[in-house]
Amino acid sequence: MLNVIRAPRREDIAPRVNEFLRALPGPVAIHLPGRDSSRTRVLVTLSHGNEPSGLEALHLWLLGDEQPAVNVVVILGSVEAARAEPLFFLRQLPDQRDLNRCFNPPYNKDEQGQLAQSILRYIRDLKPEAVVDMHNTSGSSVAFAVTVGDTPAQRALVGHFVNRLIVTDLRLGSLMEQDLGCPVVTIEAGGSLDENSDIVAQQGMRNFFLASELFSESREIALFRHPLRLELRQHSRIDYADRALHDRDITVRQDIEKFNFAPIDVDEMLGWLGVDGLSHLVIGSACQQPHAVSEFFRVEAGCLYPVQRMHLFMATTRPDIAASDCLFYFVNDVTIDTI
Structure with missing residues (x-):
């Protein structure tokens, strides 16, 4: 299911990224020969169709004349x-599963599972020294790993891209959870409409491609x-919305994205709930132990508040993504550290 393009020539690359996208044969592995052909690195991107920064950074690289340090x-x-x-x-085509939730078996249930299996096999056959999975966040956000x-x-690999790192216990079937025989990190370059996201993707990709050694030093994270x-x-x-919508079970405030990576206190109102209150919400079951929503959120006068000081990330204002994935991730303030 995975097409292969080897050593694409600059003159064969369409000058605009939209044209480049339309010319691709489908899911594809593009091989870029390096100065040191004994080593290989893998970068996965466009796992979601609404996350273009990685593709745009790759397109810009292909139009240039630099050669990676390694394959x-x-x-x-x-x-x-x-x-x-x-x-x-579109994050994925209608009636298809999210590709980045398909990397756990069984793989034969649909095309997305088969594609995920094909990607895993391809990466493992390459025996890379590192794998980076590059995304955009669903809403406006600073970049993080x-x-x-x-x-x-x-940590050293993350430092080539960003200075914020989330270490997660969640298991969702994503690529970064898999044993690929080398360090694996996910990079969230920021929202697809954020001006800085393309810069993060371009600079990070260039660092990853050109570094002679990936793990020799770390930055403060x-x-x-x-x-x-x-x-x-x-x-x-x-x-x-900016007010309660009475035909909805929950109305999240329209400016929720401004809280991505900003600390919020217990008096910060996050939205409005219908008559059934917290019953429409759940703490994701992918965590190692179950949690009640009331451990972290409360209702006062029909409004949703945090129980404790926390940081949000991956908050979005797209109802379809909130319904199919999540409203946001959050961490308790006391879990933050600097290394």
């Missing part, structure tokens, strides 16, 4: 979703541990 393979997953009209809007586990090699997910129960209705 690099760039894997583009959700090509069809990205080029469905309007371009870069996510890892499963916390090793010096992962703000560390966030053990995030949780606030999710919407199935069939519950959500929207975003």
